[in-house]
Amino acid sequence: MAKEKIRKDTWQARHTCTHCEIPMEKKKIIIEGIEIRGWECSKCKETVLHSEDAQKMLFLNKLKRGIKVKIGELGQSLIIRFPKEVVDFYKIKKGEDLTLRAEDMKRIELVPA
Ligand SMILES: [Zn+2]
Numbered sequence: 001m002a003k004e005k006i007r008k009d010t011w012q013a014r015h016t017c018t019h020c021e022i023p024m025e026k027k028k029i030i031i032e033g034i035e036i037r038g039w040e041c042s043k044c045k046e047t048v049l050h051s052e053d054a055q056k057m058l059f060l061n062k063l064k065r066g067i068k069v070k071i072g073e074l075g076q077s078l079i080i081r082f083p084k085e086v087v088d089f090y091k092i093k094k095g096e097d098l099t100l101r102a103e104d105m106k107r108i109e110l111v112p113a
Contacts, residue, residue, distance in 0.1 A: 010050065010051070010052065011026075011037060011050060015039040015048050017041035017043065017044060017046055018046075019041070019044050019046060020041055020043045020044055020046075022041065022042070022043060024039035024040055024041050024042075024046075024048060025039060025040055025041075025042055026038075026039055027039060027040040027047070029047060029049070031057055032057070032060075032061075034053075034056065034057050034060060035053075036049055036050065036053040036054065036056075036057060037049075037050035037053050038050055038053070056089070059085060059089055060089075063086070063089075067083065067086075069081055069082065069083065069086075090112055091112075092112065096112075096113065097113040098110045098111065098112055098113060099111040099113060
């Protein structure tokens with residue numbers, strides 16, 4: 001709840017271009033297929049990225065390179081442990097369904113339902 005408030009406040013913040021000293025305009029910037037909120041100077045086109053969105057982009061780049069996850073055991077089944085940052089990123093919740101799809105014999109894809 002408190003986190004949500006901070007997020008809104010950050011996006012409501014006003015930015016002034018450090019070169020032109022004029023207010024920057026809010027803008028959605030697409031970087032590598034991800035929509036990033038930011039501010040752009042209408043004069044010199046300088047942009048400032050929303051820090052939280054920029055963090056998301058960095059994390060997605062990390063995920064694209066691959067992160068290691070541990071396989072655990074639960075009764076007769078094996079379970080995958082999702083790191084907290086992955087849980088937060090994909091907003092995965094306990095009890096939710098994920099679709100497991102085969103790419104080939106060496107690759108498995110998990111798709112949030
Ligand atoms: Zn400027």
